[in-house]
Amino acid sequence: MDVRLLTLNVNGEQHTLAVPVCKTLLEVLREDLHLTGTKHGCELGECGACTVLVDGEPILSCLALPIELEGREILTIEGLMEGGRPHPLQIAFAEMGAVQCGYCTPGVVLSAKALLDRNPMPTRQEIAEALSGNLCRCTGYIQILDAVERAVAWVRERRLILEEGRS
Amino acid sequence: MRAFEYVSPTTKEQAVALLSSTWGETEILAGGTDLLALLKDDIVRPRRVVNIKEIAELRGISFSMPAGLRIGATVTLQELLDHPDIARHYPALVQAARGVTSPQIRNMGTVGGDLCQRPRCWYFRSGFGLLARDETGRSLVLEGDNRYHAILGNEGPAYFVNPSSLAPALIAYGARLRIFGPRGTREIPVERFFRIPKSEAEREYDLQPNEIVTEILVPPPSAGMVSATYEVRQREALDWPLATASVALVLEGQRVRSARVVLGHVAPIPWPSPEAERALLGKTVSEEVAQAAANAAVQRARSLGKNEYKIQLARVAVRRAIQQAVGGGARR
Numbered sequence: 001m002d003v004r005l006l007t008l009n010v011n012g013e014q015h016t017l018a019v020p021v022c023k024t025l026l027e028v029l030r031e032d033l034h035l036t037g038t039k040h041g042c043e044l045g046e047c048g049a050c051t052v053l054v055d056g057e058p059i060l061s062c063l064a065l066p067i068e069l070e071g072r073e074i075l076t077i078e079g080l081m082e083g084g085r086p087h088p089l090q091i092a093f094a095e096m097g098a099v100q101c102g103y104c105t106p107g108v109v110l111s112a113k114a115l116l117d118r119n120p121m122p123t124r125q126e127i128a129e130a131l132s133g134n135l136c137r138c139t140g141y142i143q144i145l146d147a148v149e150r151a152v153a154w155v156r157e158r159r160l161i162l163e164e165g166r167s
Numbered sequence: 168m169r170a171f172e173y174v175s176p177t178t179k180e181q182a183v184a185l186l187s188s189t190w191g192e193t194e195i196l197a198g199g200t201d202l203l204a205l206l207k208d209d210i211v212r213p214r215r216v217v218n219i220k221e222i223a224e225l226r227g228i229s230f231s232m233p234a235g236l237r238i239g240a241t242v243t244l245q246e247l248l249d250h251p252d253i254a255r256h257y258p259a260l261v262q263a264a265r266g267v268t269s270p271q272i273r274n275m276g277t278v279g280g281d282l283c284q285r286p287r288c289w290y291f292r293s294g295f296g297l298l299a300r301d302e303t304g305r306s307l308v309l310e311g312d313n314r315y316h317a318i319l320g321n322e323g324p325a326y327f328v329n330p331s332s333l334a335p336a337l338i339a340y341g342a343r344l345r346i347f348g349p350r351g352t353r354e355i356p357v358e359r360f361f362r363i364p365k366s367e368a369e370r371e372y373d374l375q376p377n378e379i380v381t382e383i384l385v386p387p388p389s390a391g392m393v394s395a396t397y398e399v400r401q402r403e404a405l406d407w408p409l410a411t412a413s414v415a416l417v418l419e420g421q422r423v424r425s426a427r428v429v430l431g432h433v434a435p436i437p438w439p440s441p442e443a444e445r446a447l448l449g450k451t452v453s454e455e456v457a458q459a460a461a462n463a464a465v466q467r468a469r470s471l472g473k474n475e476y477k478i479q480l481a482r483v484a485v486r487r488a489i490q491q492a493v494g495g496g497a498r499r
Binding site: 001002004020021022023024043044045046047048051057058059060062063064065067068111114129130132133135 | 168169170171172173175196199200203204206207208216218220245268269270271272274275403404405
């Protein structure tokens with residue numbers, strides 16, 4: 001079996017591990033690094049449950065080989081805390097009831113984070129498009145879109161307060 | 168997934184040397200969105216997987232007049248969408264790429280991979296082969312659930328639909344493919360790349376097992392050209408189109424001087440419609456003319472039993488693509 005020693009940057013930490021080349025990123029994250037926040041869904045690229053960010057962009061970890069990701073920044077839901085505090089998206093999802101069974105949530109939140117990093121003031125339509133690769137079978141999406149909008153508003157308020165403090 | 172050897176050459180010569188001349192022994196990996204699914208479903212069992220993303224000359228997009236557009240085979244669908252010259256000059260291509268729904272797939276999937284991906288036919292994906300026959304040689308498609316199968320070019324023995332999103336638009340623009348193999352580089356029109364396999368030993372495209380698609384070359388837009396792609400699908404996202412049409416018309420004043428109309432997801436190959444093109448030539452496009460062209464496009468369509476509804480969807484896709492093109496809008 002073709003096994004390689006790989007160094008992966010996951011959530012800002014370097015992990016060196018021996019990986020069979022036929023093992024997907026999803027499997028390595030869950031089984032070798034025990035980062036089980038990334039979910040195992042359809043395995044075929046049709047549900048988005050396994051979404052992680054690579055260099056800030058959402059990809060499907062079930063269809064990615066770790067050997068191709070050395071030197072790239074991989075972010076999973078476990079790496080979303082900022083300074084020991086939950087990301088505004090995580091707080092908004094919890095407070096707005098945007099989580100029901102929770103299986104799609106890590107992927108949805110990461111897709112939303114990629115959008116907000118690129119576009120801090122998205123319209124509802126832009127949010128819906130950015131999340132279009134993440135299937136949710138419980139919420140009907142409304143609470144999810146509401147939660148992302150709430151997080152957008154909080155981040156904007158916080159920035160305004162900080163700017164006021166400086167002026 | 169079964170174990171395989173992974174190699175990542177940095178030149179196309181190395182890549183070709185690493186590929187077997189026999190189908191099945193090696194597979195080419197670009198974005199992986201189709202290959203990894205085929206590996207997991209055990210539809211392909213290569214001993215070696217050849218990654219082509221480290222080959223520098225397969226990357227990049229360039230556009231200039233009068234040379235036109237060159238797209239490297241490993242350019243992702245998102246890179247294509249982000250390119251301002253493509254957005255300006257090739258709206259049918261942009262609309263087709265936007266139809267590949269899911270940002271994740273657009274970030275991973277490549278232009279070459281879109282052209283070379285295998286059919287989505289559920290019998291093929293379940294291991295019954297490209298022609299989906301049972302052990303007695305009877306077609307599972309004809310006897311089974313053919314709601315998503317071909318309505319054109321479906322005289323047999325192949326009934327799957329070509330899954331490429333970009334091919335109809337590329338054909339409408341008269342694009343060519345550059346292919347590299349053991350005997351060097353060859354170039355063919357995208358239209359001639361696809362073919363209907365007559366036996367299980369044939370592939371659905373003109374590629375040898377040790378050849379790779381390296382570049383896509385699109386002619387410069389002609390003066391007076393308008394173009395559009397229209398897709399009909401069940402769901403807005405995470406879904407495959409049921410019927411699509413890409414059109415490129417060159418207008419002289421209000422009249423159609425030349426026309427290309429190419430349907431997608433309706434036949435085992437992207438399906439150019441000379442009948443629809445003839446219905447447009449010399450005319451000023453009105454709703455009636457667009458409707459007549461749409462009717463002509465599906466004149467030879469036939470149902471396999473459960474897919475009659477696709478004939479009407481294809482008709483609508485052609486009519487709306489024509490109207491969208493002359494309306495000048497770049498919107499879907």
